[in-house]
Amino acid sequence: MPADQSRHYLRIRDQLALEIAEGTLTLKLPSERELAERFRCTRITLREALQQLETEGRVYRENRRGWFVSPPRILYNPTRTTGFMDYVAGQGRVPRTETLHAERRPAGAWLARRMGLAETDEVFLVHRRRWIDQRPVMLEVIALDADWCPGLLELNLDTSLGDLLQKEFGLAPSRCRLAMHPTALDRAQAEPLQLAPGSPALYLERQSFAEGERIVEFDQEFWRPDALEVVIEASYPEPVTKRN
Numbered sequence: 234m235p236a237d238q239s240r241h242y243l244r245i246r247d248q249l250a251l252e253i254a255e256g257t258l259t260l261k262l263p264s265e266r267e268l269a270e271r272f273r274c275t276r277i278t279l280r281e282a283l284q285q286l287e288t289e290g291r292v293y294r295e296n297r298r299g300w301f302v303s304p305p306r307i308l309y310n311p312t313r314t315t316g317f318m319d320y321v322a323g324q325g326r327v328p329r330t331e332t333l334h335a336e337r338r339p340a341g342a343w344l345a346r347r348m349g350l351a352e353t354d355e356v357f358l359v360h361r362r363r364w365i366d367q368r369p370v371m372l373e374v375i376a377l378d379a380d381w382c383p384g385l386l387e388l389n390l391d392t393s394l395g396d397l398l399q400k401e402f403g404l405a406p407s408r409c410r411l412a413m414h415p416t417a418l419d420r421a422q423a424e425p426l427q428l429a430p431g432s433p434a435l436y437l438e439r440q441s442f443a444e445g446e447r448i449v450e451f452d453q454e455f456w457r458p459d460a461l462e463v464v465i466e467a468s469y470p471e472p473v474t475k476r477n
Contacts, residue, residue: 245272245282253291253302262292262300290459295427304366306462311411311437316393317363317371329364332390333425337379344376347440348448355379357386359394362425369426370460374453381449406441406449413437413463422455433458 245268252258262268269279283300286292293303307321321328336358345352356376363371375394377385382402390397398404416436423430434455441450 241272241274242278242281242285245274245279246285248272249282249286250289250291253286259302262302264299287459293457293459294429294432296423296429298427303459304368307365307370307460308464309461310464310466311413312465314395314409316395318393318396321365327366330391330393331362331364332359333362334358334360335386335390337386340376344451348376348378348451349446350378350448357382359390361390365460368460370457372422372425372455376451378447378449381443404443404449406443409439409441411437411439415458416455418455426455426457428457435461 249258249262263271265276265279265283269276272279283292283294287294290303290306292300294300307324307326309320313320315323318328318330337355338358340348340350340352340354340356342352344350344356345354348356350356357379359373359375359377361373361375362369363373379385382398382404384401385397388397388401395405414436416434418426418428418430418432418434420430422434423432426432426434428434435458437452437454437456439450439452439454440448441452443449
């Protein structure tokens with residue numbers, strides 16, 4: 234990119250970031266055509282600026298709807314066991330859970346390896362979409378050992394699954410193992426989040442254990458990257474006092 238064009242896209246980025254910070258730009262941004270005319274630039278240069286703002290989490294794009302100012306991120310501490318509904322509501326936001334699909338089926342080869350099951354062992358497979366303030370922010374795929382919580386699919390799953398398991402079955406995992414990394418969404422993952430295929434996302438994977446090493450739940454979460462901020466609190470060890 235020529236130096237003058239590079240400086241131009243950075244000026245556009247800086248101006249839009251300033252207007253977002255000052256509250257001049259809220260909710261939906263003008264169309265790319267309108268912004269390109271305003272800044273007297275090509276659509277390519279404008280998109281460089283918008284993509285930079287997207288990387289910074291200041292704006293987000295919805296497929297076929299345009300660009301929007303990102304709301305404040307939800308703070309998430311993965312070392313705590315508080316459920317989505319509680320920690321979102323606890324930060325003054327409005328959470329909602331929507332069940333997209335639920336079925337009972339054999340685990341199959343891939344899930345069997347992740348959960349320590351036989352391929353023919355049955356699991357409950359649940360696909361859910363999680364919302365914050367009327368915006369879809371996370372797609373969740375949950376597999377549960379069907380022998381651990383029989384009758385689960387007869388219940389309303391549009392709520393906290395942890396609370397439901399505790400209330401209806403008296404069940405709760407004893408511990409979990411969590412992993413996370415950046416990823417790109419395929420079409421099936423992107424469309425429920427109103428994103429284009431290939432959009433970046435934060436992937437969280439959780440194995441929940443009960444009765445020793447028995448894995449009873451395997452959870453995959455695909456988060457919009459501008460919706461979540463991972464915050465972990467840690468304590469430093471006490472300083473060692475030197476002896477004379």
